[in-house]
Amino acid sequence: xxxxxxxxxxxxxxxxxxxxxxxxxxxxxxxxxxxxxxxxxxxxxxxxxxxxxxxxxxxxxxxxxxxxxxxxxxxxxxxxxxxxxxxxxxxxxxxxxxxxxxxxxxxxxxxxxxxxxxxxxxxxxxxxxxxxxxxxxxxxxxxxxxxxxxxxxxxxxxxxxxxxxxxxxxxxxxxxxxxxxxxxxxxxxxxxxxxxxxxxxxxxxxxxxxxxxxxxxxxxxxxxxxxxxxxxxxxxxxx
Amino acid sequence: xxxxxxxxxxxxxxxxxxxxxxxxxxxxxxxxxxxxxxxxxxxxxxxxxxxxxxxxxxxxxxxxxxxxxxxxxxxxxxxxxxxxxxxxxxxxxxxxxxxxxxxxxxxxxxxxxxxxxxxxxxxxxxxxxxxxxxxxxxxxxxxxxxxxxxxxxxxxxxxxxxxxxxxxxxxxxxxxxxxxxxxxxxxxxxxxxxxxxxxxxxxxxxxxxxxxxxxxxxxxxxxxxx
Numbered sequence: 001x002x003x004x005x006x007x008x009x010x011x012x013x014x015x016x017x018x019x020x021x022x023x024x025x026x027x028x029x030x031x032x033x034x035x036x037x038x039x040x041x042x043x044x045x046x047x048x049x050x051x052x053x054x055x056x057x058x059x060x061x062x063x064x065x066x067x068x069x070x071x072x073x074x075x076x077x078x079x080x081x082x083x084x085x086x087x088x089x090x091x092x093x094x095x096x097x098x099x100x101x102x103x104x105x106x107x108x109x110x111x112x113x114x115x116x117x118x119x120x121x122x123x124x125x126x127x128x129x130x131x132x133x134x135x136x137x138x139x140x141x142x143x144x145x146x147x148x149x150x151x152x153x154x155x156x157x158x159x160x161x162x163x164x165x166x167x168x169x170x171x172x173x174x175x176x177x178x179x180x181x182x183x184x185x186x187x188x189x190x191x192x193x194x195x196x197x198x199x200x201x202x203x204x205x206x207x208x209x210x211x212x213x214x215x216x217x218x219x220x221x222x223x224x225x226x227x228x229x230x231x232x233x234x235x236x237x238x239x
Numbered sequence: 240x241x242x243x244x245x246x247x248x249x250x251x252x253x254x255x256x257x258x259x260x261x262x263x264x265x266x267x268x269x270x271x272x273x274x275x276x277x278x279x280x281x282x283x284x285x286x287x288x289x290x291x292x293x294x295x296x297x298x299x300x301x302x303x304x305x306x307x308x309x310x311x312x313x314x315x316x317x318x319x320x321x322x323x324x325x326x327x328x329x330x331x332x333x334x335x336x337x338x339x340x341x342x343x344x345x346x347x348x349x350x351x352x353x354x355x356x357x358x359x360x361x362x363x364x365x366x367x368x369x370x371x372x373x374x375x376x377x378x379x380x381x382x383x384x385x386x387x388x389x390x391x392x393x394x395x396x397x398x399x400x401x402x403x404x405x406x407x408x409x410x411x412x413x414x415x416x417x418x419x420x421x422x423x424x425x426x427x428x429x430x431x432x433x434x435x436x437x438x439x440x441x442x443x444x445x446x447x448x449x450x451x452x453x454x455x456x457x458x459x460x461x462x463x464x465x
Contacts, residue, residue, distance in 0.1 A: 075461050123415070131412035138409060141399040146465075151395045154458045155409060158388060161450055165416045168443060 008221035015214025022208035029201040037193045049107045050194075055202040056099040057125070059209055061163060063093035064132065068160025071153035083149035084224065086156060088216035090135050092209050097129045131159050145227065243335045250331070250339025255346055257316065264312040265350065272305035272355040276362050294363040295425035299381075299418050301359070305351045306382070306414075307407050310389040313344050314397040327463060337459035341390045341452075348386055352378055370428040377428070380444040381421035387452045388413040394462045413451075420444045 033051040040047035067086045074082040104122065105115040116122065135155050142148040188195050258265055279297040280290065317323035326336060356378075360367060367374065389410050396406040420440045427437055 075458075123419075127412040127415045131409075134408045134412065138395070138399065138405060141401055141405060147398060150461045151398070154391065154395070154461055157458060158391075158413065158451070158454060161454060162413065162416070165443070165447065168446075 005222055005225060008218045008225065010218075011221065012215050012218030015211050015216075015218060017211070018207060018214060019211030022204055022211050025200075025204035025207060029197065029204050032197045032200065037197050038191060043111055046107055046110045049103050051197050051201045053100060053103040053107060054198060055205040056096045056103065058202055059205040060093055060096040060100055060125075060128075062206075063089050063096065063209060064128065064156075064163060065160050067093065067156045071156040071160075074149060074153045075157075080145070080149065080224070083145075083153070084217055084220045085213070086152065087139060088213045088220055089209075090132055090139075090152075090156075091216055092212045094129065094132050094136065095212070096205065096209070097125065097132070101126060101129060128159070128162065131155075131162065135159065145224070243332060243338065246331055246335035247338035247342060250326070250336055251342035251346065254313075254316075254340065254343035258312075258343075258347065264309070265347065268305055268309045268312075268347075268351050269354050271308050272301050272351050273358055275301045275304050276355060276358055280362050290363045291365060291429070294359070294365050295422045295429065297363060298356075298359050298425060299422045301355055302348075302352055302378070302382070303385070303411075303414050303418055305355060306348045306385060306389060307410060309347045309351055310344060310386070310393045310410070311396070311403055311406055312347075313340060313390060313393045315402070318397045323463070333460040333463065334456050336463070337390065337456055340394075341387060341455075344386050344390050344393075345382065348382055352382065365429060367429075370431070373428045374425060377421050377424045377444070380441075380448060381417040384417040384444065384447040384451055385410070385414045387448070387455045391455045391459055391462060394459070416447055417444060420447075 029051060033048045037048075037051070039045060067089050070082050070086045070089070073079075074086065108117065109115050135152055138155060139148055139152050142151060190198075276297060279293070279300065283290075283293050314323070317326065359365065389406070392406055392409045392413075396402045396409070399405045420443045424437050424440050424444075
């Protein structure tokens with residue numbers, strides 16, 4: 001399946017190019033958010049963080065769902081590339097949920113008057129973050145690659161099912177968190193400039209995800225080759 | 240189906256017999272749960288917070304920690320002398336093995352909860368009265384949910400380094416929905432709120448149980464089969 005160090009290096013190189021593109025796009029998102037979108041009436045400039053917070057949150061949730069689907073396929077097909085992809089996605093997903101969990105309080109302090117609220121949605125996304133850190137900790141504590149793949153797939157599938165319970169809980173408890181303005185049954189209730197910027201930012205986040213995952217995937221490929229005994233003559237310049 | 244249940248009960252019976260003969264794990268888990276309740280009582284300022292205000296959270300933290308201690312035992316026993324290999328070689332469907340382990344764990348955690356509940360009433364000066372029936376129902380619903388997930392994770396955790404640490408790190412996020420639901424229902428039950436206020440929470444607990452018991456039964460073979 002995984003062929004050589006040079007193939008791994010090529011994946012890393014392509015991933016790096018996509019990541020750089022996405023980082024440039026992120027700068028564009030900042031410019032759009034600061035210059036193009038109107039200032040929100042009640043929240044003022046603090047609302048600008050929405051253009052990073054919400055796409056990062058969407059990406060984090062999407063990546064975790066994707067990991068669940070990939071893990072189901074892994075348990076079915078036993079293709080180690082799927083496991084490698086899930087591992088890479090977990091690390092990048094943790095990064096996006098860290099962005100979500102740090103930008104949220106920065107916004108919440110001026111708007112809610114507090115850094116953190118034990119609101120169910122905040123609580124559960126925090127626990128989702130812990131869950132995926134747990135996923136990576138589990139991976140790190142198992143030596144056998146087959147066992148590692150199977151166990152972490154089980155955790156990812158169960159984790160994916162935990163996500164709907166997060167959304168369910170939003171409606172069951174009284175909550176401070178702003179109600180969804182885009183992902184709801186009726187039409188999005190925000191000005192077109194805001195929506196456009198948000199969607200562009202989401203696309204940038206997804207590109208960033210793709211680039212980082214490719215880089216991590218390439219590194220994972222190299223690790224697997226090394227674990228399997230390495231490739232003659234190429235071990236020295238694998239880094 | 241009937242055969243699966245018969246085999247599951249045989250596995251559960253084996254586990255419970257082995258446990259009741261030695262009793263060390265059970266007694267440790269009981270003492271641990273009692274200690275958590277006692278420590279909780281000293282972790283509040285009695286002039287500022289009444290024991291009753293803290294009661295629902297104290298109860299559910301105790302149950303959660305007690306369950307983790309109890310679940311750590313579930314597969315560590317099988318690991319010694321490679322007993323699990325024997326079970327896996329037996330003509331036993333994996334579903335029956337999982338359900339058997341689940342039943343044994345539920346019984347084990349249930350015993351810990353049954354002992355902790357009167358202690359909780361005693362230490363926290365709670366008047367259960369007619370809330371008792373409802374509370375027992377909530378305890379059963381919430382416990383099934385997190386023990387179902389915990390049984391799968393405990394089978395994994397014994398195969399990892401830092402097994403005793405890995406189980407709570409993996410399991411606690413999964414305990415959050417049932418714990419939030421159960422603690423909220425407990426405080427409403429203790430405040431004599433009408434049932435209509437709890438229907439949403441009740442559905443959450445029931446749905447969680449159905450989803451995770453089904454899913455864990457399906458995923459368990461991936462954990463034990465080489």
